[in-house]
Every structure is written in C-alpha cells, then in structure tokens.
Amino acid sequence: MRRLGSVQQKVPCVFLTDVREEASRKRERQQFQVVATEKVNPVALAANVDCALATEKLDGTCCYVTLHHDQLHLWARFDRKPNKQAEKRFKKHQHTHNSCKGFSWNVEEDFKSVPEAWIPAHRVKHLDGRPVPDEHGHIPGWVPVERSNKQYCWHSSVVDYEVGEALVLKPCCDDDDDTLEITAVPLADLQEQTLELIGTNVNGNPYGLGSKQQPVHCLVPHGRLQIRNPPAVNFQQLCSWFQESPEGRVEGIVWHCNDGTLVKIHRHHLGLRWPDGEPGLASRPVVIRLDRTADAYSSSQGLLASLLPLNGRRFGRLRDVQCEL
Template sequence: MHRLGSVQQRMKCIFKREVIEEPSSKHEGQPFQVIATRHVSPDALKSDIGSALATEKLDGICCYVKEYKGQPYLWARQDRTSKLVNVPETWIPARSDKPDGLGWVPVEKGNKFGVVNYDAGAAVVLRPSSEDEELLEIALVPLADLLGQTLELIGCGVKKNPYNVSIRLLVAHGTVRVRKPPPQDFQQLHSWFTDCPEGCAEGIVWHCHNGNMFKVHRQHMGLSWPSHGDTCLGSRPVVINIDGKLLPHQQQASKACSMLTALSKLNGQRFSRLQDVRIDS
C-alpha cells in the first residue's frame, strides 16, 4: 500500500483564513467560525500546490500504526489540550520536535473499535482495488504492512457516521484519490462541493512533492457537513476480500458473531455501494 503522508500534526488550510463571530457548524458550542478567504496561502504556493495530488479528506478518528508491546499496534489520536479528556500514561506526542498537544494512545486488545485483531496481527482496511480504480475493497491487512502509516477510522458509531456505513473500517490517508479534482480556486471548489457528485465529501487534502499537506473542508467554505444525501465514498462499489481461513481458530469458533467473522462469510461478494454492506449482529 503506497503511503503518501503520515498525519502527525495539525494540517494547514490551502487558503488564508479569517474568524467570523458566528456559531461553528463543526465544533458544537464554539461561538465563532474559522472560514477560508479567496486567497491561497503563501505556504501552499511555496510548496507548489498546483502540482500536488488531491485525495479525499475523511471524517472519522485519526489512527496510527506503531510498535507497542513488541508488536505492531493501532494507536488513536488524542488531543491533550482538551480539558475534557483524561490523558493516560501511555500517551505519546505525535511530534516531539514540534509539540502541539496532539498525540497517540494505544488501542488495547478487547477495544470497541472492532477493526483490529491482534491475534491475527491484522486490521480491516478499506482501500481502492488494484483491478479497478472505481472499485473499493474491504481486506484484512497485516498490521506490519501498515507500520508508520496514519489511517482514518470510519463507520458505525464514529462521529456522525456521514458515510452511512454499518461496519467500521480503517482507511489509510492518501489512498482515496479525487479522480477529477477542481482547480484550487475558492469559487470553483465551492461549486465542486455543491454541484459535483464527487464533491459529496468532507473535504480535500493535497499532498505536495515536498511532503507538506494542505486541506480544505466544507465548513471552511460555509457549507454544511454531513451533506444532504449520499456521500461519494459511501456510494462507491465495494468487494469483500476477507478469507475466514486466515483468522485465528478461536476467532472462527467463537459463538459471538464478530465483525471479522461476519465479513468473512461475505468473502468474494460485491456490493454496488459501500453503504449497502450489512452483516449479521
């Protein structure tokens, strides 16, 4: 799986921003909004943003795969600047050279995420199919293959589940590419979000050749999210590629119908939309 960038710090907006005194549509209880101006930021221009690769910005929980307890482990992002969060002793900073309060905590065995099986040493990942750029694939990927990567946890019970997905999945950052990205112009981006089917997304992340990343999301442009109707990601076709024979024996024999076991029963099946995938609970 090709890695474009690991998200280890707060990402800058592609445009210069300004603050307006209106309640935020993104952060509940915040009495102001941070919106984009019409001017591309100097940092983006210096990074040759015009030649950057555009990928879909996903709305979920940011995660990271890093060694812990002698094996590859899934970590979840936690902001220690929030007064509402109790920071555990296992918390580590995302960037030791540029501390900004963002960090990671290990997702322990028996967690509620439901996307990692440490006995199998693998995670349930949503990724583009190697056979068809339009087709997505739900696969069991070794955690060792994901070391050093950041991913987004999306699906049922994650934030507002804007993709209307009944299961939980990890998506490596930078893998869901915007196939026909709009010009980096405020008005044309606004039109893309409102009028283009591919624009039914939270936002865009641009990956520059120098390693810098820039974003824009719908709230920057005064647009609501989740958007009305189906999302682009949730509407894409998907195939299940999880072989039950690869799961640990105790996982297969369990009376509890885990997500992995349930998905393995759908191995090889293709669905016209990601949001149509349903498993027995």
C-alpha cells in the same frame, strides 16, 4: 505509488483563514466559525500545491500504526489539552490580542494528565525535553488501542493482534472503476502510516455503515482515495466543484505535496453543509476480500470473523454491507 504524508498534526487550510463570531457549523457549543479567505496559504504555495496529489478527506477519527511493547498496535488519537483554568486564560488572551501568539504555557501545571502509554505525535516541538502545545493549545498525540479499554471498542473491532491484521477499506487493485474492497491487511504493511477510522459509531456515521445492532467500522489509509479530476486551488472553483460535481460529494480535500506538506479544505471552510445528501463514498460498489480461513479468526472478537462468511460478495453500495451481516 509514492509514500504519502502522515497525518500527525493538525493539517492547515489551503487558504488563509479568518475567524467570525458566529456559531460553528462543525462543532457544537463553539461560538466562532473558522472560514477560508480567497488568498492561498503561503505554506501551500511554497509546497507547490498545484502539483500535489488531491485525495478525499474522510469524516472519521485519526489512527496510527506503530510499535507498542515490541508489537505492532493500532493507536488512537489523543491530544493532550489544557485544564479549565489554563483554557480560560488562553481564550482571554486570544480575545484580547486577537491572536494565539505570545501566550505562555506551563506544561507541567496547565495540562490535563494523559495515560501512561501516551506518546506525542511526530514533529511536536519540545522544550527542555518536554512536548509543548501548538498554536491551538493542544499537544497532539496517541494512545495504544487495547481490547480491554472500552473507550476504544470500535477501534478494537477492526484489528486482530493475534493474527496481526486490520480491516481496511481501499480501492480495488484490479478494477478501473469506482469499486472498493474491504480486506484484511497485515499491520506490518501499515507500519508508521496514519489511517481514518470510519463507521457506525464515529462522527454520526455520514457514510451509513452498519447499524446499532450490527456495527460496521473499517480503516482507510490516508491518501488512498484519490480525486481523479480535482479542481484548481481557487476559491470560486472549489465552491462550484463541491456543489455541482459528482466527485464533490466529499467532506473535503487533502493535498499531499511532493515535499511531504499536507494542506486541506473542508466544506465548512467555504460555508457549505456537510453532509449534504448522500456522500459519494457511501454509494460506491464494494467487494469483500478475506483470504484467511475461519480457523485463523476463530479467537477473533472483531469484524474480521463476522465478515468472513461474506468473502467474495460484491455489494452495489458501501452502505449496503450492513444489510448482510
């Protein structure tokens, strides 16, 4: 399988979008809604989106695996955002000009501070050696996940730095059906990849993983959950697919184009609810596959050690794993 695009920055919609002055279905307290028009985005057309690989867009939080102090680490998404005064000026400019273009930032004064170990995402533009914000007023970036940082405790639960492995959800290699597997993957195999952290305490847990008493989280490499019979990149066909197809019980689609371009569609772009019933991922069968012995995870404080007693067990639905921990 070819190496898929890394989600380092905001992925554009496969259609051109419009902004409506109505409450957002996706974000609380946001008094505008970004909706798709029926015109395909020129970026998607230039990347030949009709020949792209269609994959499931997951409802979680983005992560990244790369080096930190010469050791592979999981990194959490941390966008540098403007302070209140700068954000107020930015929104005023947007309202006056109906556009983000032409706004001038002072990166040193207009933005909140970031942790010392923060790094900007790939392809962030720089001016005079300093990263500059994107059209939305953010500077996408990452911070390393350390076990001592309680803010990222759910990220920490899926990685064991001593063993050098992470807990990953992916399709089974030896099955032709919809079976998934939860397995330990060496961080070296995930280096420079982005993944989605999903689970009990992420984005309202639409997939029904775990419980408050026994939280369950895992990483899903971006692009691994392929859509077998994707609809054409057509507004009406996509609307029908999301509402009528069993495969359409997903948050959205991300297309991985051959030149590395990524484009997406979210249900909210089409005026559709999410979640709407049980997501397809939650109802897929899953098997636990951990090859290590109990001694290997003896010092682990995360899920790798907790799931080891379930090694080899098969569950009828992904969300059923919570009942056995």
